[in-house]
Amino acid sequence: MNFRETSDFLNHINEHTEQEIMSNMQDIKKHFRWIPWNFTKEYLSKILKIVDINVVLYELFKDEQRFSWWKEKIDFPENLKFGLEIEVADVPLDEFRCIFGSNAIVPIMNILGVPTDISNAVIQNSDFQKKNEFNKWIFSPEASTDESEASTPIMANNLYDLNQIVAICTLFKALNARLHGGTGLHINIGVDYLECNKKALENLLKIWGECEELFFKMANPEGEVIRVQANTMAVPIKENIQNFFEKDGSITLETEEDMERFLYQIQARNRLDRVIAWANIGPEYDLEWDLAYAKTDEEKFQIYHRYEEGIKKKEDEKSQVRWTSINFNHMEWNSDNAGRIEIRIFNSSLEPEIIFQDLELVGKIFEVSLKNAKNPNYKKDEFEKLFLRDVTETEKVNNLLNLLFDEDRQKDIFRKRWQSIRRKSEYKKYQSGIDTFER
Secondary structure (H helix, E strand, O other), X not given: OOHHHHHHHHHOHHHOOHHHHHHOHHHHHHHOOOOOHHHHHHHHHHHOOOOOHHHHHXXXXXXXXXXXXXXXXXXXXXXXXXXXXXXXXXXXXXXHHHHHXXXXXXXXXXXXXXXXXXXXXXXOOEEOOOOOOOOOEEEEEOXXXXXXXXXXXXXXXXXXXXHXXXXXXXXXXXXXXXXXXXXXXXXXXXXXXXXXXXXXXXXXXXXXXXXXXXXXXXXXXXXXXXXXXXXXXXXXXXXXXXXXXXXXXXXXXXXXXXXXXHHHHHHHHHHHHHHHHHOOOOHHHOHHHHHHHOOOHHHHHHHHHHHHHHHHHOOOOOOHHHOEOEEOOOEXXXXXXXXXXXXXXXXXXXXXXXXXXXXXXXXXXXXXXXXXXXXXXXXXXXXXXXXXXXXXXXXXXXXXXXXXXXXXXXXXXXXXXXXXXXXXXXXXXXXXXXXXXXX
């Protein structure tokens, strides 16, 4: 059937027999951009009065890509906790509510080949509102009405957790979820891994500040350039990091004000005008006017302080300081719950292998930062080479990969990613601060 014939068939679905419906199911499937939830409210309930739900779902999902068990842990520190935010388009939140709120999600997972224990871990442990609960799968809306985000529970490097990610990727693919210039993959790392070791945090910042443009180029699979919205949602902060160490020397995070100054210096100093321009905290703060006349760094920090105070008073407003390549806005350094550090540079992906490679990259940055802080001789030569100035970009890449990885297999993955897009024009706008190598 063509589009018009299929539409007419569905509009008169009650007039058809089970055999007629099933014989036309593939045309029904093609009629919609994804199956079956775009027509759930209008058609599926009518179909299910005639045809058994398991029969319908099997016909709709039998040809979709099946779950493939991830069999090995990744190269990621055992005691490092992480969480992911996987953004997708063309799967609005109300569709997810419909899927998980019906009796269909269990048979769908079964048809897709998801093992029962993995399927149950997702289905029985999910919610649709962010309530600062980190032990559930949270499905939430994004800025656009057709975009959604799946946030993982706090996870560790074990097969049970990794295969939940595989299951969600499998489900997204079966629903024909789409990725575009606005969808990202955010990796959140538990700060407690750093053991409140100030030197480890300084190492992390120095590695990031030295090689930020390389991380942008290594962030995605070979040939895939950085997403369009990264220029706004993952702003480079290399310039801020380097200025911080040149002027301040070391980190102090003893008080709430220390943390506020840290965020200003690292994430807002060179973009304060943009940060406050995005805010919706009311004309009484008059921040943009005052910033135009601020002359000293202290005056600008006080404007930032007023901005943060205004944000706290508006429950529906979030600080846009978090929209940087690496985000410390959720970190609470000296507390029982140290919070998390968020890395925002990655494009979204529904390929578990790519997601796990990205996790390995981030995990190694944290692992090396902590091990060197606890033992200055750990990769001492590699650390020193990382900060050489009179080197080519190729040499810089090699120095970075030698610091992070021991296996040539891993080095080759990220070297090939970088090599495939190193000269793409998309990366000119992500340059920030003083270049540390010749191009």
